Amino acid sequence: MLAAVRPHSWDLAVFVHVIGAMTLVGGLITAAAAGIVGWRDAAGGLRRFSALTLFGVAFPGWIVMRVGAQWAYAREGWDNVPDKLQPTWLGIGYLTADIGGLVLLIALVLGGIGLRRARSGRGARLLRASTALAAILIAVYVVSVWAMGGKPS
């Protein structure tokens, strides 16, 4: 991750943001992979695995990513810059992080209900819906990672 040399006082906040984002994307890919591979399975082992990964990996990753983002935002002094003058990449980052967070929350709720119903052999549709949302979120966060690196002005 070679980049422009930034003031070292920003580094830790950016590190927290990046590690959180990597965990989030990894969790989403793991959850989507498990859900898609097990999409048609009669037994729901992989679908449950998918939902549990969203809870145990993607969600904590999102929290760390979002906390790191806000910390980096403050460190870099963006809170002193009027909204109209803030660059496009920052807007893309905020939009994808927050709307993505909302979609992740919906996926977690669907997955949670699906896991509960899976105990009585139901809930497959809800778990599939949760997987589908995880797959959509991967696309959203790929755009976000591109924007953080490419920094469109």
Place this chain on the structure above:
Amino acid sequence: MTYAIAAVGFYDWMLALHLLSAFSVAAALVLYGVLVFSGRRSSASLEHARLLFRIAPVATPLIAAGTVLVLIFGVILAIDSDQFEIWDGWVIAGIVLWGLLGAVGRRTGAYYTEVQELAERDGGAAEQEVIARLRAPAGAVLHFATLVVFVLIVLDMLFKPGA
């Protein structure tokens, strides 16, 4: 979006692709990490192990393409940048750690490939062996070492010691 893409220069495109490649490696490592963790649970069975090994191939193209591309785009960035050079200490450290990541990662991959081959065989003896190997610390330690090297690379790339 057209304006946004038009506003991205060559260096920034390379940086974005470098970052996406790094995320590809990170995603594969997280996926393997979840499988390693899940395989070590006390409730793990041969059936559970086979389920886990069905997901593992998703990470193969991510880590294979990611590790190669992250280096290629990184070298392009170092050549193109006027702020740092490819012979800067932190860039060389990154390349050395990248080599170490590949070496440790290959050993981890070989360990779990062997366990997977064992899991795909039939028989009760294989089941005992698969569970024992999944729970053994060797695989988890190797994967943890891979993660540590990866985090060191991220730290090196972000903190750029000496720059």
